[in-house]
Amino acid sequence: MNVNNEAFDVLIIGSGLAGLAVAETIGGKLNVGIFSKGKETESNSYRAQGGVAAALQADDGWENHWRDTLEAGDEHSDAANTATLTKAGGKTVQKLIDWGVAFDRDEDNRLLLGKEGAHGYPRIVHAGGDRTGEALVRTMKHRVQNHAQFFTEETVLSILKEDGSCVGVKTVDKKGEVHSRYAAHVVLATGGAGHLFSNTTNDSCATGDGYALAYRAGARLQDMEFVQFHPTMLATDTGSAGGLVTEAVRGAGARLVTGNDSRLMAGHPEQDLAGRDVVARAIHDARVGGEDVLLDLSPVQNLAERFPGVASLSERYGYTSYLPVAPGAHFMMGGVGATLDGETRVPGLYAVGEVASTGVHGANRLASNSLLEAVVTGERLGQRLLQEPGQRRFGFRNVAGADSQKILPPTKKDIQQVMDNACGVKRDAKTLKEAVAFFQPYFLANAESDDPDIQERNNMALLASIMVNAAYARTESRGSHYRDDHPTKNRSWQGISITWAMEQRERGGVAAR
Numbered sequence: 001m002n003v004n005n006e007a008f009d010v011l012i013i014g015s016g017l018a019g020l021a022v023a024e025t026i027g028g029k030l031n032v033g034i035f036s037k038g039k040e041t042e043s044n045s046y047r048a049q050g051g052v053a054a055a056l057q058a059d060d061g062w063e064n065h066w067r068d069t070l071e072a073g074d075e076h077s078d079a080a081n082t083a084t085l086t087k088a089g090g091k092t093v094q095k096l097i098d099w100g101v102a103f104d105r106d107e108d109n110r111l112l113l114g115k116e117g118a119h120g121y122p123r124i125v126h127a128g129g130d131r132t133g134e135a136l137v138r139t140m141k142h143r144v145q146n147h148a149q150f151f152t153e154e155t156v157l158s159i160l161k162e163d164g165s166c167v168g169v170k171t172v173d174k175k176g177e178v179h180s181r182y183a184a185h186v187v188l189a190t191g192g193a194g195h196l197f198s199n200t201t202n203d204s205c206a207t208g209d210g211y212a213l214a215y216r217a218g219a220r221l222q223d224m225e226f227v228q229f230h231p232t233m234l235a236t237d238t239g240s241a242g243g244l245v246t247e248a249v250r251g252a253g254a255r256l257v258t259g260n261d262s263r264l265m266a267g268h269p270e271q272d273l274a275g276r277d278v279v280a281r282a283i284h285d286a287r288v289g290g291e292d293v294l295l296d297l298s299p300v301q302n303l304a305e306r307f308p309g310v311a312s313l314s315e316r317y318g319y320t321s322y323l324p325v326a327p328g329a330h331f332m333m334g335g336v337g338a339t340l341d342g343e344t345r346v347p348g349l350y351a352v353g354e355v356a357s358t359g360v361h362g363a364n365r366l367a368s369n370s371l372l373e374a375v376v377t378g379e380r381l382g383q384r385l386l387q388e389p390g391q392r393r394f395g396f397r398n399v400a401g402a403d404s405q406k407i408l409p410p411t412k413k414d415i416q417q418v419m420d421n422a423c424g425v426k427r428d429a430k431t432l433k434e435a436v437a438f439f440q441p442y443f444l445a446n447a448e449s450d451d452p453d454i455q456e457r458n459n460m461a462l463l464a465s466i467m468v469n470a471a472y473a474r475t476e477s478r479g480s481h482y483r484d485d486h487p488t489k490n491r492s493w494q495g496i497s498i499t500w501a502m503e504q505r506e507r508g509g510v511a512a513r
Contacts, residue, residue, distance in 0.1 A: 008033045009389055011169055011183040012148075013156050013210065016043030017133070018353025018374035019189030020140035022342075024099065025382025028147030030389055033181065035151045035171065037205045037452075041137055044191040044203050044354065045374065048133025049246035049309055051126040052096070052375075053368040054089030056113060060121040062086045069369060072118045072275050073333075073362020074479035075494060076223075081340055082360045085369070088376045093125055096375065100139045103127050115251040116367035118275040122251075124368045130246045130309040136371065154179075155452040156209070159186060159217035159349060166217065166348035172452050184390030187381065188214055188336060188351040196464055197329035197424070198416040199241040201230050210355035212459035214336040215466075216446065219344045219351070221500040223334030224463075225470035226363050228480045229425050230330035231279040232256075232295055234313055234323055241328045243313045245295060247276070247367050252306065253299035256283070256325070259292040277364045277480045280327040284425040287326060294322040327425050331370060333361040333480065334470075337499070342381035348390070352377040363479020405447040409457035410438075415464055423468050428484045432472040439465035470498045 009030035012019040023032050036042065055065040065086040070077050093111075097103065103125045104112045113122040127135035153174040160168040160180065168182035190210030194202025215221055232250075234242035250256070250272045256264040256279070264282055268274045283293045297303060297314070298321040304311040314323060335357035342350035353374045360373060409415075422435035442458070443465035449455045476490035477483050 007168075007182040009183060010185045010187060010385055011035070011181060012187045012189055013169065013213070014043065014189035014191060014353070014355075015040050015141075015150070016045035016189060016191055016353060016374070017136055017140065017371060018045070018378045019187065020137065020144050021375045021378025022187055022189065022352060022382045022385070023144045023148045024140060025379045026147075026385060029386060032148040033151060033183070034144075034148050035154055035156055035169070037155050037209070038153060038203075040141060040150055040152055042203050042205050043137065044194075044206055045133050045371070046137045047201065047203055047244070048136075048371055049130040049244055050116065050248060050368040050371070051114065051124040051132045052089075052093060052371045053119070053124055053366070054093045054372065055086065055121070055123050056090055056093065056111060056125070057121060057123065060123055062089060064120055065089060065123060068118060068120050069360070069366045070362070072364050072366035072479075074364055074489070075362070076226075076478060077362030078359025081358050084340055085360045085373060085376055089123075089372060092372055092375050092379075095379070096136070099143060101127055101136055104129065114248050115273065116247045117250065117273045117279065118270070118366055119273075124248065124251075126248070128308070129305070130248060130307045133371065155455070156213060157450060157452075157455055158448060159213055161217060161346075164218075164347065166346055172450055178450055184348065185385055186349050187342065188349070188355050189353050189378070190355045192332040192354045193460075193463055194329040195412070196415060196419045196460055196467070198420050199233060199326065199328040201233060201244040201328050201330045207456050207460050208463035209456065209459045210351070211335060211466075212462050214344065214346075214349065214351060214355075215462070215500065215502065216448075217349060218346050218502060219349060220337040221335065221466060222337045222357050222497045223363075223470075224332075224467045224500065225474050225481045225498065226333035226479060227329060227423065227467070228276055228331040228333060228365050229280040229327040231276055231283050231327050232325040233328035234317060235326040236317070241326065242317055244328070245310055245313065245323060245325060246307065249295070249297060249300055249303075249307055249310055252301075255296045255299065257294050257296050257322075258286060259294070264293060275364060276330075276367065277482070280425050281482060283325065283327055293325055295325045297321045297323065331361075331365050333357070333363060333365055340377055340380055341384045342377060343384075350381055352381050363481060405445075405449055405454070405458075407441060407445045407447060409442055409447070409454065409461040412457060412460065415457070415460050419464055419468070423464075423471055426482050426484050427471055429472065432468055435468040436465070436472055439468060443469075466500050470500070473498055
């Protein structure tokens with residue numbers, strides 16, 4: 001059954017921080033609908049343990065934050081966009097305070113500043129210790145709920161277009177009813193794709209839907225080979241990950257050690273606060289070599305007060321000070337090609353937050369820049385939409401249901417197994433080539449279904465195919481993308497992004513500056 005609903009000014013796909021920042025900036029001046037595939041608070045933003053990075057100390061400055069971000073990005077960042085982001089740090093923290101976020105403070109009411117990997121200065125503000133994301137999302141949700149309509153447990157199946165422009169979305173709700181909802185502007189704020197891998201820090205909703213929606217709608221994807229693996233997820237006896245152990249505990253003194261209590265990162269100049277890609281590979285190599293890697297929490301003072309999430313996780317699994325850890329899929333640096341204002345190449349379609357690729361994260365994201373980016377880009381897009389509200393579209397015909405698929409997508413478990421083997425912390429030509437062949441039929445079929453479970457797997461298979469093809473094509477190691485058979489950075493790839501668009505489908509990605 002297809003049901004037509006009222007038109008909106010703005011439809012936001014995703015209820016995380018970036019989408020909420022758009023809605024709050026609009027502030028009731030436009031008619032807004034927000035879609036969540038699950039519950040309203042089910043998002044990567046809500047689960048974020050890290051904080052918001054901003055140069056706030058007198059001896060720090062946005063230029064230092066900018067340089068640290070570029071260094072982490074491994075010569076693949078957009079320097080101008082990165083400057084815009086880091087310049088906005090202090091203003092963004094103050095904006096969040098004005099919106100009601102209660103950041104952690106010392107006894108003199110000064111903001112507490114933490115230090116995380118690859119940051120040269122303490123510049124991370126937290127709320128509720130390691131529950132910053134929860135505090136941000138709850139605060140923003142409370143503000144937005146009175147001037148936006150939420151559609152929970154409603155999956156967006158496709159972007160609706162007319163005359164080349166985005167005009168709305170096709171959705172299916174939890175009752176199985178298919179809807180056509182129209183708007184002058186559609187915003188992708190869907191987060192990442194961590195669940196393409198078996199071990200991930202991501203919420204269960206993060207299956208790459210936004211990338212697939214944008215690709216099918218005609219947007220361009222770029223840098224899809226760059227996937228950040230968080231170094232420290234709690235490793236369980238079953239081989240699965242128990243949960244994220246925030247990097248901030250290493251900033252507070254926690255140390256990575258092997259089973260004989262040797263310091264794992266002793267040989268690196270930044271030791272335990274080296275970049276995430278470096279630490280993730282070190283842990284991966286040690287575990288492949290048969291060594292356990294443990295995070296020694298004993299140097300951290302007041303653990304339960306400062307890091308309640310880590311303390312709770314430790315207690316749940318029966319650990320005191322030494323936690324076994326392993327890397328897990330965490331963040332997508334690549335995504336939908338977009339400006340810092342959220343504009344994509346499809347008129348009426350925008351992308352903000354992790355689903356967007358603006359170049360600010362380069363080949364490897366600097367810790368705690370993602371929540372900053374979500375607010376900065378969300379606010380910028382909100383201001384843009386207020387200046388150019390556009391015309392709402394009424395009277396469009398119902399959208400026909402999708403045809404029965406001739407080829408069904410693989411199971412989630414099969415997708416994850418192939419991605420773990422081929423596109424994990426370390427990669428090589430043999431396993432990548434096998435993965436390319438495995439996913440190729442689903443990439444070319446690019447099927448669509450009105451069944452939300454099948455469509456989710458369609459999206460995962462499509463995105464997995466693009467990711468392994470991109471990783472196979474980039475014959476170098478840069479940032480989070482590490483090839484065992486090409487272990488060094490190749491200058492011929494300097495400044496090159498591999499892009500993907502529907503018109504390129506038959507011949508794969510195209511390298512472009």
